[in-house]
Amino acid sequence: MAIFLSSYLNKVDKKGRVSVPASFRGVLAKDSPEGVATSVIVFRSLQFSALEACSPEHMDRLAETLDQMDITPEERDLYQVAIFADSVQLQIDGEGRVLLPQDLMDFTGITEQASFVANNKTFQIWEPSAHAARLEEARRLSRSAGLSLSTINLSGRRPAAAPAKE
Numbered sequence: 001m002a003i004f005l006s007s008y009l010n011k012v013d014k015k016g017r018v019s020v021p022a023s024f025r026g027v028l029a030k031d032s033p034e035g036v037a038t039s040v041i042v043f044r045s046l047q048f049s050a051l052e053a054c055s056p057e058h059m060d061r062l063a064e065t066l067d068q069m070d071i072t073p074e075e076r077d078l079y080q081v082a083i084f085a086d087s088v089q090l091q092i093d094g095e096g097r098v099l100l101p102q103d104l105m106d107f108t109g110i111t112e113q114a115s116f117v118a119n120n121k122t123f124q125i126w127e128p129s130a131h132a133a134r135l136e137e138a139r140r141l142s143r144s145a146g147l148s149l150s151t152i153n154l155s156g157r158r159p160a161a162a163p164a165k166e
């Protein structure tokens with residue numbers, strides 16, 4: 001499975017249609033059994049005033065993972081209501097566009113433009129000024145935590161904390 005990379009700012013037309021970036025459609029196509037990006041699953045972020053988006057196949061894997069998780073029935077129900085019950089499958093038209101439902105545009109504050117933001121195996125859709133604020137906050141938090149690409153341990157383990165300075 002390929003990953004989504006980069007961020008794009010695209011215009012939203014008066015009907016609420018917006019072009020999914022070509023590179024994102026390429027990732028969606030690689031995750032599709034048909035090898036063509038025909039749709040994308042979108043739902044409200046649980047953390048931000050943004051939309052989360054992924055391929056239908058990724059959503060299937062998420063459902064399988066949820067079924068295997070050692071969680072209470074109440075927790076499972078919360079995930080299912082917050083994600084699956086709130087998800088919509090948007091068709092990608094021949095020009096690479098999706099029609100954003102008005103309720104999702106209202107949730108995010110998207111009007112004339114939308115920021116498409118890579119998030120590894122998923123992507124997000126933001127109102128541009130909200131994304132800019134989130135990006136600045138993420139950079140500030142990363143700096144204060146001393147995070148950098150050079151500190152990422154490819155073994156998947158979190159790097160040990162640096163010893164305290166005396």
